[in-house]
Amino acid sequence: MKATKLLALVALCLPLLASAVDGVELLKKVDRNLEPESYESYRKLINIEPNGAKKEFVIYSVKKGKDQVATLFLSPASDKGRSTLRQGDNMWLYIPNVGKPMRITSLQSVTGGVFNNADIMRLDYAVEYDVKSVEEKEGNYILDLKAKTGEVAYDRLVMTVDKKLVLPTEIVAYASSGMLMKTLYFKDIKDFGGGIKRPGTIETDSPLYKGYKSVMLYSGLKKKDFPDEVFTQGFMSRMEELRK
Amino acid sequence: MVRKRSVIPAKAGVRAVGRNQEMNSALLICTVALMLAAPAVADDFTFDASEFDKKTVEFSGYLEQKEEGLKMRSDSPGYKLAYPGETQRHHLLRNTTTLELSGKLNLDPVVVDMRAQAFHADDQLITTSDRGTVMEGGVRWSAGPGLTVDAGKRVQRWGKGYAWSPVGFIERPKDASDPQSSREGFVMASAEWTKSLDGPVSAVGLSGFVVPTDGSSLNKDFGVERDLNPAAKLYLLAWDTDIDFLWRGQGAKPQSFGFDFSRNITSALEVHGEWARFRDAPHNTVSAAGVTGQTESDATSWLLGLRYLTQNEVTWIVEYYRNGNGYDARELDDYYTFLDKALAGGAAPALADKARAVARSGYGRVNPGTDYVYAKASVSEPFGWVYGSAALTAMTSLEDRSWQLVPEVSYTGFNNVELRARAFVLHGASHTEFGEKPASRRIEVYARFFF
Numbered sequence: 001m002k003a004t005k006l007l008a009l010v011a012l013c014l015p016l017l018a019s020a021v022d023g024v025e026l027l028k029k030v031d032r033n034l035e036p037e038s039y040e041s042y043r044k045l046i047n048i049e050p051n052g053a054k055k056e057f058v059i060y061s062v063k064k065g066k067d068q069v070a071t072l073f074l075s076p077a078s079d080k081g082r083s084t085l086r087q088g089d090n091m092w093l094y095i096p097n098v099g100k101p102m103r104i105t106s107l108q109s110v111t112g113g114v115f116n117n118a119d120i121m122r123l124d125y126a127v128e129y130d131v132k133s134v135e136e137k138e139g140n141y142i143l144d145l146k147a148k149t150g151e152v153a154y155d156r157l158v159m160t161v162d163k164k165l166v167l168p169t170e171i172v173a174y175a176s177s178g179m180l181m182k183t184l185y186f187k188d189i190k191d192f193g194g195g196i197k198r199p200g201t202i203e204t205d206s207p208l209y210k211g212y213k214s215v216m217l218y219s220g221l222k223k224k225d226f227p228d229e230v231f232t233q234g235f236m237s238r239m240e241e242l243r244k
Numbered sequence: 245m246v247r248k249r250s251v252i253p254a255k256a257g258v259r260a261v262g263r264n265q266e267m268n269s270a271l272l273i274c275t276v277a278l279m280l281a282a283p284a285v286a287d288d289f290t291f292d293a294s295e296f297d298k299k300t301v302e303f304s305g306y307l308e309q310k311e312e313g314l315k316m317r318s319d320s321p322g323y324k325l326a327y328p329g330e331t332q333r334h335h336l337l338r339n340t341t342t343l344e345l346s347g348k349l350n351l352d353p354v355v356v357d358m359r360a361q362a363f364h365a366d367d368q369l370i371t372t373s374d375r376g377t378v379m380e381g382g383v384r385w386s387a388g389p390g391l392t393v394d395a396g397k398r399v400q401r402w403g404k405g406y407a408w409s410p411v412g413f414i415e416r417p418k419d420a421s422d423p424q425s426s427r428e429g430f431v432m433a434s435a436e437w438t439k440s441l442d443g444p445v446s447a448v449g450l451s452g453f454v455v456p457t458d459g460s461s462l463n464k465d466f467g468v469e470r471d472l473n474p475a476a477k478l479y480l481l482a483w484d485t486d487i488d489f490l491w492r493g494q495g496a497k498p499q500s501f502g503f504d505f506s507r508n509i510t511s512a513l514e515v516h517g518e519w520a521r522f523r524d525a526p527h528n529t530v531s532a533a534g535v536t537g538q539t540e541s542d543a544t545s546w547l548l549g550l551r552y553l554t555q556n557e558v559t560w561i562v563e564y565y566r567n568g569n570g571y572d573a574r575e576l577d578d579y580y581t582f583l584d585k586a587l588a589g590g591a592a593p594a595l596a597d598k599a600r601a602v603a604r605s606g607y608g609r610v611n612p613g614t615d616y617v618y619a620k621a622s623v624s625e626p627f628g629w630v631y632g633s634a635a636l637t638a639m640t641s642l643e644d645r646s647w648q649l650v651p652e653v654s655y656t657g658f659n660n661v662e663l664r665a666r667a668f669v670l671h672g673a674s675h676t677e678f679g680e681k682p683a684s685r686r687i688e689v690y691a692r693f694f695f
Contacts, residue, residue: 046289074296076660089511095424100401100402103506103508106511108559201289217290229390230389238392
């Protein structure tokens with residue numbers, strides 16, 4: 001009798017084990033589906049105030065490998081020429097008139113509004129987060145992600161991933177205290193060419209900014225490789241040279 | 245810069261200046277009102293990157309209108325130096341219009357650029373104007389991502405200090421009261437090589453400079469001797485720490501060398517420092533009786549600072565600055581005693597001329613003392629005020645215990661407009677640095693329109 005029960009239990013678990021999802025591989029696939037490891041892109045950031053007033057920024061971004069990101073502000077005129085650099089947990093801001101790069105932190109925001117520096121200079125999720133668990137729910141995977149170190153901007157992410165597209169539809173970000181910091185909504189699947197098909201719009205809101213909303217629109221996203229020297233402080237004033 | 249006394253007769257001048265100030269104030273108020281009344285634009289979530297294709301020729305700039313109210317120390321030597329021969333005034337209103345224009349010609353791999361500034365300042369005593377100064381401009385050739393060659397007028401920003409930079413060997417000194425203000429460069433030629441590496445030293449950069457002086461007009465603010473004035477900088481990003489080794493050769497200025505560093509200890513705490521050694525640095529002095537002298541000796545200056553972001557989003561910047569070639573309290577007391585005599589009513593005109601020459605020889609620097617502490621607490625978006633920021637800055641001269649306190653607010657919520665208001669409160673006993681500045685209180689408001 002006991003042996004029969006055990007066999008029945010094993011028979012029940014086998015399909016579950018066979019279909020178990022490797023969370024780390026899934027997260028890496030999400031990363032690659034969002035962007036190539038090295039790429040250039042243009043983004044428009046729109047901060048929308050409760051009264052509907054908007055402030056827009058246009059940013060040219062480049063990324064190389066796991067942890068090197070650089071951005072250049074193209075608009076508005078008051079911010080044009082500013083650039084940021086990220087090397088792992090190190091971040092710098094270059095303002096043309098100030099001249100020398102200043103260290104900044106991931107939770108500050110060079111644009112104001114709901115997006116912070118970590119959102120604007122985001123690394124691959126698999127680089128910054130461990131997968132605690134994966135659930136399947138209504139055609140989605142729900143990934144529970146825990147920051148690998150205390151330096152990461154959000155301590156925990158709950159990521160909803162479309163099972164078919166293997167792309168995120170929603171990410172909820174929490175602080176180490178458990179406080180909800182913001183929710184990111186991925187919308188408008190767009191074909192960027194070169195095999196890149198991903199959400200062209202990311203919206204975010206936060207209980208810390210009641211009534212405010214920020215939107216990030218993507219354009220010109222393409223795979224591109226850059227020399228390592230592009231991701232050094234000395235190049236921050238020369239970012240414009242990368243644009244053709 | 246053309247600095248001229250107003251040619252308008254005194255009373256008419258006051259009326260004319262008053263009208264100008266009213267017009268400028270009205271301009272400022274109207275512009276702000278128009279911005280406040282600007283309607284919210286309907287949602288339009290479209291974006292085409294081709295609108296932002298790189299242009300061969302680019303122009304940009306800003307127009308700034310600044311209004312200042314000053315409470316003067318009309319019996320102070322500082323006032324008498326700034327406004328020689330003028331009657332005493334307890335209050336002064338000043339308005340300043342500044343226009344900065346930048347242009348760039350992109351001819352990959354060569355870039356030609358220029359930034360020029362003009363201003364006109366009016367107060368009830370003096371009209372100051374500058375029809376145009378090239379702040380920066382030149383030609384840069386990028387031989388590759390890691391190698392550039394540059395020639396022209398350039399502003400180098402050496403050092404990691406926020407308020408002061410003792411290792412700023414080939415640049416004009418910062419104004420600690422407004423460290424991010426625009427500065428004028430020196431004519432120089434430079435080459436910079438950068439290389440990324442694997443391992444704990446992840447980047448290395450080497451730069452060489454010459455800052456030529458011809459003994460007359462070329463870089464005359466740098467020095468008056470004919471020399472090439474070589475300088476060099478070695479940059480390392482090692483163990484997540486920015487490190488620079490800096491050197492300026494003997495020339496129009498004495499040889500000097502030093503280093504700086506900056507490192508994030510945590511994501512919220514950054515520490516930085518600078519150390520500079522000046523060989524045979526000249527030190528000009530004046531006795532209370534007016535006897536001038538000069539000594540030459542090695543001097544060491546250094547700075548240690550931190551930047552800390554608290555849980556409630558307040559950024560603290562705290563710096564200690566040791567100015568090895570500065571004037572101690574006794575030397576400053578002698579200087580002010582001499583100024584009291586030289587600028588007193590009835591003193592010989594030659595004495596007043598001598599007082600101005602002594603001020604130019606070193607005492608007239610923005611911060612001429614030896615030991616300073618700077619602390620700034622700033623908060624972005626205080627009380628949910630998006631795009632707003634508020635700050636309180638304190639600076640004290642430890643040697644004479646005089647100090648300056650500056651609360652400020654700024655707002656960048658209107659597209660391409662920056663609004664900023666600051667109040668300066670200066671305090672110190674007689675014959676102390678902040679106790680002898682020409683104004684004891686100052687309120688300034690400015691609007692800067694970028695285009």
